[in-house]
Amino acid sequence: MQILQQIFDKIQEYDRIMLFRHVRNDGDCVGATKGLKAILSLTWPEKQVYLIDDDHAEYLEFLGEDDAPVADELYEGALGIVLDTGTDARISNKKYALCKELIKIDHHINVCPYGDLVWVEEDASSCCEMVAKFYFAFKDQLKINTEAATYLYTGMVTDSGRFRFSSVSGDTMRMAGMLLDLGVDTDVLYANLYMQDVESFKFKSFVYKNMKMTDAGVAYLYVSRATMEKYGLSHEQAAAAVSLMDSIKGSLIWIIFIEHETEIRVRLRSRFVTVNQIAERYSGGGHACASGATVHSRREANKLVKEADATLAKYKAENEGWL
Template identity: 40%
Template structure:
């Protein structure tokens, strides 16, 4: 599969890289890291990174705005996106051929070539593997290494999550040999605005912990307005309760105008099947879902409690 992907990259003069909406560091890292590798290895190719920018990740890379006509004879590569509806920028289907590279369960099979590795810590790790396998033809750069390092750090929770393997550390060791400021990455990724920090105090005082070991918090628009934070900023605090003694599974419910977004995390219990039941999915221990009423949210909480028992 990797050889097929390399052959396609060689065959096209124009390559457009997509990733999922509401991007995290791995989405940015794998998308822009692969773009940097392709540009360094094949300077004559036109390589574009598209999607809505995320302000908190703007320090990683600039993105491109392109016309629809550029897709006509282009190879499109979608990274770190399990489900086609989550792909940022609907024009991904306008290209001549489509490749999917991802580490989430392959429940939505799209693309002419599909490379999915659920054993990888991140899609950024997969790009490291791709480059290493064809090191004679694909050039790693300090810029690419910085992007891929950031993606791996994000999806492994600074190497604390169980998806971190000896293979992960091997690739990180190689990336760290390139000249970029790792301290600056950590300082930028994990800095908190004072508004978010104050809201995290509210989170720690008001979460609910059930006897089954389920922590949950319901976040309403009034609460977001009170602390002057966005729904994304609130949802990003989901792991702030991960170290509570006795917790097995934790979930944040963030109410938006037309839905309630749910972030679910677990220490050991598989949760992605429950997430799939509620319009979502993801990894065994880290998933997302969507519900459309607080009554439905309570049903999801009940399902989490049942699996914990």
């Protein structure tokens, strides 16, 4: 592909390269930036390659720290490469704007094609898969090691739900296979990614014990501020528990209500059935199968559940093949 060659040539041209990723770090943006940094540093030890970001996610700390901040002058005249970041507004380190030229490498919908060179593959399961593809396209000229392969493999695993999502293609598995051949230790990786504190299992047990099911099969849970306090959870951590209800047989809609100081935030998730029209009636919206909304009382929450129940009952009556 021509764009890969253009990116390779551009990297060769520069002595200093700054890597960027999105706010609210995830495994893919961290893996892609760390993986590419390792590949570039191994291949061209004489080049300065920096990865500087204030943001960090606790669960990815095992991948190691980024570089310490440097003076603005070092950004000027450098090549910036932004990974896994759909829009320039989401770039975490705002100093990307100081770079002389910018490359965008991403797999989100390309509504905002910022940068001088843009390589976007909307079908790719992760940005790490794209970096792996870049490496293997130039493997005679680029160097990699087990550590770099592990960074890339990490992002491939986390962004694809452990290779479960429909975005996973034959290419995804071929790239993953070639990375495994470089010595990725998946036992250590999965232990780092998926082991949890005993408290979080206690909260899980709370979720399954206290969630309710409507007649049509809407699973829902109300999390009060007292509950969050009891389990030491942030609003965000509590809201993430919606995914614990994502694979209950017969339940195609699952909803979590999180009590905030002055309102109740709602996360609606579904399989096959569209739920954003429900969210829109409660000052929210979002994707067909993943939406957010806000209600102001338990009564209003129950009303939303009733509407979801009616939506699901109608769906089940009119469709076959759901599980």
